[in-house]
Amino acid sequence: xxxxxxxxxxxxxxxxxxxxxxxxxxxxxxxxxxxxxxxxxxxxxxxxxxxxxxxxxxxxxxxxxxxxxxxxxxxxxxxxxxxxxxxxxxxxxxxxxxxxxxxxxxxxxxxxxxxxxxxxxxxxxxxxxxxxxxxxxxxxxxxxxxxxxxxxxxxxxxxxxxxxxxxxxxxxxxxxxxxxxxxxxxxxxxxxxxxxxxxxxxxxxxxxxxxxxxxxxxxxxxxxxxxxxxxxxxxxxxxxxxxxxxxxxxxxxxxxxxxxxxxxxxxxxxxxxxxxxxxxxxxxxxxxxxxxxxxxxxxxxxxxxxxxxxxxxxxxxxxxxxxxxxxxxxxxxxxxxxxxxxxxxxxxxxxxxxxxxxxxxxxxxxxxxxxxxxxxxxxxxxxxxxxxxxxxxxxxxxxxxxxxxxxxxxxxxxxxxxxxxxxxxxxxxxxxxxxxxxxxxxxxxxxxxxxxxxxxxxxxxxxx
Ligand SMILES: NC(=O)C1=CN([C@@H]2O[C@H](COP(=O)(O)OP(=O)(O)OC[C@H]3O[C@@H](n4cnc5c(N)ncnc54)[C@H](OP(=O)(O)O)[C@@H]3O)[C@@H](O)[C@H]2O)[C@@H](O)CC1
Ligand SMILES: Nc1ncnc2c1ncn2[C@@H]1O[C@H](COP(=O)(O)OP(=O)(O)O)[C@@H](O)[C@H]1O
Ligand SMILES: [K+]
Numbered sequence: 001x002x003x004x005x006x007x008x009x010x011x012x013x014x015x016x017x018x019x020x021x022x023x024x025x026x027x028x029x030x031x032x033x034x035x036x037x038x039x040x041x042x043x044x045x046x047x048x049x050x051x052x053x054x055x056x057x058x059x060x061x062x063x064x065x066x067x068x069x070x071x072x073x074x075x076x077x078x079x080x081x082x083x084x085x086x087x088x089x090x091x092x093x094x095x096x097x098x099x100x101x102x103x104x105x106x107x108x109x110x111x112x113x114x115x116x117x118x119x120x121x122x123x124x125x126x127x128x129x130x131x132x133x134x135x136x137x138x139x140x141x142x143x144x145x146x147x148x149x150x151x152x153x154x155x156x157x158x159x160x161x162x163x164x165x166x167x168x169x170x171x172x173x174x175x176x177x178x179x180x181x182x183x184x185x186x187x188x189x190x191x192x193x194x195x196x197x198x199x200x201x202x203x204x205x206x207x208x209x210x211x212x213x214x215x216x217x218x219x220x221x222x223x224x225x226x227x228x229x230x231x232x233x234x235x236x237x238x239x240x241x242x243x244x245x246x247x248x249x250x251x252x253x254x255x256x257x258x259x260x261x262x263x264x265x266x267x268x269x270x271x272x273x274x275x276x277x278x279x280x281x282x283x284x285x286x287x288x289x290x291x292x293x294x295x296x297x298x299x300x301x302x303x304x305x306x307x308x309x310x311x312x313x314x315x316x317x318x319x320x321x322x323x324x325x326x327x328x329x330x331x332x333x334x335x336x337x338x339x340x341x342x343x344x345x346x347x348x349x350x351x352x353x354x355x356x357x358x359x360x361x362x363x364x365x366x367x368x369x370x371x372x373x374x375x376x377x378x379x380x381x382x383x384x385x386x387x388x389x390x391x392x393x394x395x396x397x398x399x400x401x402x403x404x405x406x407x408x409x410x411x412x413x414x415x416x417x418x419x420x421x422x423x424x425x426x427x428x429x430x431x432x433x434x435x436x437x438x439x440x441x442x443x444x445x446x447x448x449x450x451x452x453x454x455x456x457x458x459x460x461x462x463x464x
Contacts, residue, residue: 063120129166249297295322
């Protein structure tokens with residue numbers, strides 16, 4: 001499990017550890033890890049030009065100490081101090097002693113294009129977007145195409161929410177300390193962090209509310225049939241999806257549901273002929289199920305489909321059109337699978353608001369509806385009403401293709417039918433969906449049906 005802790009949790013754990021260690025020991029560990037990661041990215045340290053962006057706090061201190069290490073290995077290290085009167089004194093002295101120099105202004109900083117910049121403007125102590133002087137320097141570096149390695153977090157992002165509240169650093173990579181922070185997993189900030197490396201500090205941390213399942217977690221949660229299982233004990237998943245206008249959504253939703261986690265797939269809806277033709281193993285017609293998936297491509301019949309599914313009193317996946325009929329869905333186990341636009345409609349806000357505060361709105365929707373909310377996106381978030389959130393960080397941008405959401409809804413429904421709760425079904429389903437897309441893609445384009453087809457291979461690899 002990848003845990004993402006809050007600033008408060010990190011500060012408390014760091015304080016407890018620092019009380020037992022010599023002064024400055026943690027910063028030395030951080031700077032060592034940072035300089036190693038920068039050296040790896042540079043390939044060759046000797047002769048490389050490294051520019052440090054140094055703010056007023058310990059984040060700047062980390063950058064300076066790491067810069068000193070790189071300078072001792074032969075890099076030409078210069079530092080642009082954004083608060084010259086408040087620069088970390090020991091870090092600055094170490095840099096100078098190692099042969100690094102301070103540049104007077106942005107023009108001098110960029111006079112010779114740096115090979116790489118180290119963003120030590122602000123870390124977990126930052127508030128609000130970058131201030132104008134820092135923003136101007138960061139913009140100039142972006143114009144000059146200088147890759148940036150962020151120290152702890154890309155400066156300017158909101159660490160605990162993943163929001164971007166103004167100008168910020170767009171990093172190639174981020175070297176963080178002790179644990180992931182929320183902004184490393186939650187978009188849009190996570191996008192600005194690039195590849196995240198964690199330097200272990202040996203912190204003793206509490207449970208994290210924001211996490212990301214890893215392959216071994218998913219493998220442990222997969223529903224595997226008992227030796228004496230038969231198709232009814234494994235669970236039946238019902239799909240009420242598709243319409244005359246969108247029969248394909250039914251076919252794709254059934255493809256996701258029919259991956260093999262449930263013992264049987266039942267279909268009810270307007271696309272029975274298409275479903276039968278594409279999936280001969282599916283049973284068409286009403287009957288008992290352990291979970292229903294409702295709404296993908298559901299058109300005008302969605303309200304009725306939600307009402308009928310809810311009448312069975314089993315867990316529900318509510319997708320697409322069904323999301324507009326939550327009042328008909330009862331209050332049992334429910335997994336909602338909106339994209340940002342659908343979540344915005346559900347909450348009566350603008351799509352852009354959801355996109356800028358994905359964690360906040362996913363949590364708010366879960367709290368207000370009492371359902372688990374799976375907010376689809378680059379990093380899909382699965383939020384439980386109690387505030388826990390799992391982010392899915394696998395899945396290539398090629399997955400943003402029509403019908404992929406229908407496959408996901410069906411897959412999650414099959415996991416619910418097989419006995420997972422809505423939080424596990426949503427987060428495991430989303431992880432498998434992303435991993436299947438990555439497998440099917442191999443770096444190239446994919447169709448939604450390819451994602452469904454790759455699911456068994458991904459599961460086999462996990463279980464093997
Ligand atoms: N704790 C530990 O054990 C360890 C901590 N470590 C490191 O310390 C970092 C935290 O250091 P920190 O607490 O000094 O805060 P930090 O993020 O450097 O910034 C503070 C100052 O920045 C300013 N400022 C604020 N907002 C701003 C903005 N938008 N734009 C520009 N400036 C802004 C503001 O000062 P002001 O200018 O307002 O006086 C504020 O006081 C942490 O991220 C990690 O890198 C590691 O060494 C491992 C061990
Ligand atoms: N940039 C991206 N990177 C990775 N996955 C993405 C990205 N954008 C969207 N996705 C995923 O693609 C799928 C699109 O689903 P959705 O928007 O419901 O499409 P549709 O309604 O056509 O089925 C979701 O699983 C979403 O998480
Ligand atoms: K930073």
